[in-house]
Amino acid sequence: PTILVAAQLLEISEVYKCGGAQAIAALAYGTGTIPKVDKIYGPGNSWVTEAKLQVSQDPRGASCDLPAGPSEVMIIADEHADSAFIASDLLAQAEHGVDSQVIFISDSAQQLQRVRVETQAQLEELPRKTIALESLSKSLFIEVSEIAEGFQICNDYAPEHLILQLENSRKYIDLIENAGSVFLGSWTPETVGDYASGTNHVLPTDGFARTFGGLTTESFMKSMTIQELTPGGLQELGPVVETLADTELLAGHRNAVRIRLERLTLGRLSSKTLSEQQK
Amino acid sequence: PTILVAAQLLEISEVYKCGGAQAIAALAYGTGTIPKVDKIYGPGNSWVTEAKLQVSQDPRGASCDLPAGPSEVMIIADEHADSAFIASDLLAQAEHGVDSQVIFISDSAQQLQRVRVETQAQLEELPRKTIALESLSKSLFIEVSEIAEGFQICNDYAPEHLILQLENSRKYIDLIENAGSVFLGSWTPETVGDYASGTNHVLPTDGFARTFGGLTTESFMKSMTIQELTPGGLQELGPVVETLADTELLAGHRNAVRIRLERLTLGRLSSKTLSEQQK
Numbered sequence: 330p331t332i333l334v335a336a337q338l339l340e341i342s343e344v345y346k347c348g349g350a351q352a353i354a355a356l357a358y359g360t361g362t363i364p365k366v367d368k369i370y371g372p373g374n375s376w377v378t379e380a381k382l383q384v385s386q387d388p389r390g391a392s393c394d395l396p397a398g399p400s401e402v403m404i405i406a407d408e409h410a411d412s413a414f415i416a417s418d419l420l421a422q423a424e425h426g427v428d429s430q431v432i433f434i435s436d437s438a439q440q441l442q443r444v445r446v447e448t449q450a451q452l453e454e455l456p457r458k459t460i461a462l463e464s465l466s467k468s469l470f471i472e473v474s475e476i477a478e479g480f481q482i483c484n485d486y487a488p489e490h491l492i493l494q495l496e497n498s499r500k501y502i503d504l505i506e507n508a509g510s511v512f513l514g515s516w517t518p519e520t521v522g523d524y525a526s527g528t529n530h531v532l533p534t535d536g537f538a539r540t541f542g543g544l545t546t547e548s549f550m551k552s553m554t555i556q557e558l559t560p561g562g563l564q565e566l567g568p569v570v571e572t573l574a575d576t577e578l579l580a581g582h583r584n585a586v587r588i589r590l591e592r593l594t595l596g597r598l599s600s601k602t603l604s605e606q607q608k
Numbered sequence: 609p610t611i612l613v614a615a616q617l618l619e620i621s622e623v624y625k626c627g628g629a630q631a632i633a634a635l636a637y638g639t640g641t642i643p644k645v646d647k648i649y650g651p652g653n654s655w656v657t658e659a660k661l662q663v664s665q666d667p668r669g670a671s672c673d674l675p676a677g678p679s680e681v682m683i684i685a686d687e688h689a690d691s692a693f694i695a696s697d698l699l700a701q702a703e704h705g706v707d708s709q710v711i712f713i714s715d716s717a718q719q720l721q722r723v724r725v726e727t728q729a730q731l732e733e734l735p736r737k738t739i740a741l742e743s744l745s746k747s748l749f750i751e752v753s754e755i756a757e758g759f760q761i762c763n764d765y766a767p768e769h770l771i772l773q774l775e776n777s778r779k780y781i782d783l784i785e786n787a788g789s790v791f792l793g794s795w796t797p798e799t800v801g802d803y804a805s806g807t808n809h810v811l812p813t814d815g816f817a818r819t820f821g822g823l824t825t826e827s828f829m830k831s832m833t834i835q836e837l838t839p840g841g842l843q844e845l846g847p848v849v850e851t852l853a854d855t856e857l858l859a860g861h862r863n864a865v866r867i868r869l870e871r872l873t874l875g876r877l878s879s880k881t882l883s884e885q886q887k
Contacts, residue, residue: 331855367819386661386675388766388815396665411871417864424860451867456859487667502834513836518864521837524852525845528833536667540646542831552821554807555781557792558800566804573803576610580735581703585696585797588730592690 348373350380357384357391365391370531370544372397394544398535401430402519403488403508405479405501406444408437410494414515415440416447418492421520423461423468431468432488434479441470480504487538490519509538560593627652629659636663636670644670649810649823651676673823677814680709681798682767682787684758684780685723687716689773693794694719695726697771700799702740702747710747711767713758720749759783766817769798788817839872 336344345363347355353373359365369381369391378397384390402422406415415433422431435441448465455461473479476495483491487507495501498513505511509532512519522528531544558566567586574583615623624642626634632652638644648660648670657676663669681701685694694712701710714720727744734740752758755774762770766786774780777792784790788811791798801807810823837845846865853861 331852382665388818392819413867414864417860417867420860421858421864424858451863454859455863456857461860499836505832508832511832511834513834516839516842516868517835517837518849518868520849520853520861520864521842521845522833522835523849523861525848526835526837528835538832539667540671540830543833545831547826551819552824553784553787553790553817554801554822555790555792556796556801556805556807557778558796558805560795563795563800566800569804570797570799570802573610574799578735579700579703580733581696581699581740582799582802584730584734585693585700585799588692588696589795589797 348377350376353377353380353384357387358389368392368549370394370548372531394531394548395533395537395541396535399428399430400425401432401489401534402492403432403434403483403486403490404492404494405434405476405483406437406440406492406494407435407476407496408440409496410435410440411515412440412443412447413451414518415444415494416451418518418520419444419448419465419468420451420455420461421518422490423464424455424457425460425464427460427463429464430488431464432471432486433468434471434473434482436473436476436479438472441472445470476501477504483508487533487536489532489534489538490522492517492519507539509533509543563589564593627656629655632656632659632663636666637668647671647828649673649827651810673810673827674812674816674820675814678707678709679704680711680768680813681771682711682713682762682765682769683771683773684713684755684762685716685719685771685773686714686755686775687719688775689714689719690794691719691722691726692730693797694723694773695730697797697799698723698727698744698747699730699734699740700797701769702743703734703736704739704743706739706742708743709767710743711750711765712747713750713752713761715752715755715758717751720751724749755780756783762787766812766815768811768813768817769801771796771798786818788812788822842868843872 333344353369355363356366356369369384370393373381381393382396385393400422402418404415404418419431419433422429433441433444452458452461471482480501484506489509490512491505491508492512493501494515510522510528512522523530529544533541533543563586567590570586571583612623632648634642635645635648648663649672652660660672661675664672679701681697683694683697698710698712701708712720712723731737731740731744750761759780763785768788769791770784770787771791772780773794789801789807791801802809808823812820812822842865846869849865850862
């Protein structure tokens with residue numbers, strides 16, 4: 330019901346309840362009840378991911394976002410950060426699923442230890458404790474000799490979500506090369522990105538933040554270039570085209586320009602007249 | 609040599625001469641002599657295309673443009689167009705390779721016939737006559753009852769290149785949904801797009817213009833979102849996050865906000881002080 334209310338607020342008038350690889354096929358190719366779409370975005374399990382890959386390689390299918398792996402969070406914090414805040418952010422990620430990726434990096438051994446203790450304490454209170462415990466058991470707590478080293482690890486791992494709880498977190502922005510979405514300072518838990526901060530929540534996982542950004546409005550658009558030359562424009566650019574076509578030994582390419590330039594030189598600009606002459 | 613001169617003008621200081629699937633692997637992963645790159649763009653044969661597909665599915669690989677099929681041109685022209693210009697544009701495409709796609713659409717039977725004759729005449733003069741003849745033998749000349757029907761065919765086929773030689777070509781732009789790059793009017797042969805008009809020449813083929821545009825500067829960039837909340841910002845957005853986390857039964861998500869809001873309510877804003885208190 331909450332999703333339907335959100336759809337109504339956004340004036341989305343068509344909603345289909347379906348899932349699995351068959352839903353992807355239905356959307357990509359259309360069925361008697363579901364119309365074909367051009368773009369399919371959003372996460373899914375491994376069957377859905379494979380289906381999305383297949384339809385996106387078919388020009389008659391639909392374009393899709395990147396294959397989505399398990400969700401990931403990396404937190405880089407110094408000794409000044411609030412250990413309880415860090416623990417709550419790690420647990421918010423850990424409760425997602427048993428394969429959630431949770432990494433905490435600090436240059437302070439004390440902070441690492443405090444967060445361990447605090448995480449254990451907060452874990453006890455969570456309804457999804459069993460799930461969180463399993464993903465936490467595979468989490469990494471990394472001590473670095475200086476904070477800059479943490480950003481090297483970050484750029485190699487390319488986390489979906491990166492939280493910085495550092496004194497003056499903003500000054501480290503230039504060190505971030507690869508991350509999906511970044512959360513700065515003590516008062517920006519990753520969960521505000523999930524629900525309310527306004528940034529997109531469909532983000533690259535599994536290291537894809539190295540080469541791709543998250544979903545944007547532009548993901549729903551495509552571009553098309555349109556060009557129109559005037560006779561004078563063709564007289565200016567035409568010789569360049571002829572030269573380059575010659576270097577590629579493509580006489581037909583050159584000819585498409587030459588035949589037009591000859592017409593212009595002859596001063597016969599009206600193509601109407603020309604085609605009538607040819608009759 | 610011409611490519612090296614172009615590279616120099618563009619201040620490109622590193623050039624590697626290599627090709628085939630092995631070149632794609634070298635670029636995607638790096639070798640002793642070729643450094644790893646993040647993005648690989650440009651056309652190739654079917655081995656190269658498969659290699660690009662494989663490295664683009666590996667987050668440790670590189671992102672690539674779309675699989676490139678044979679080049680395509682569609683021309684829509686009316687009775688007023690210059691038959692010789694149309695023929696030269698069809699032949700410029702046909703000489704590319706034996707699998708080039710050449711489609712000509714008109715609402716004038718006379719124009720279709722004139723273009724057939726003119727194409728045959730110009731073909732005789734081309735050095736790559738054999739190649740052009742073979743791709744022309746598979747070309748389509750389509751007569752439509754009205755020009756609008758031509759655009760329906762265009763949008764279904766989604767050509768890489770679309771040339772409009774119509775009286776007032778511009779007024780038809782709104783009818784074009786799917787095309788890679790569009791060339792308007794008598795003085796804009798497609799070959800100016802290949803070499804000199806300034807639009808990008810790496811375009812979607814094989815129907816991919818339905819969902820994708822051509823290469824742009826943006827293809828070489830990626831986006832990363834960064835957010836930072838003030839304490840007041842969290843007090844404003846926090847309750848929204850808590851409500852939505854509750855609807856998804858994610859107590860850990862809610863907790864990451866609640867623990868911070870509680871700190872703020874207690875009026876203890878300094879995280880430094882807090883972590884010291886915890887000691």
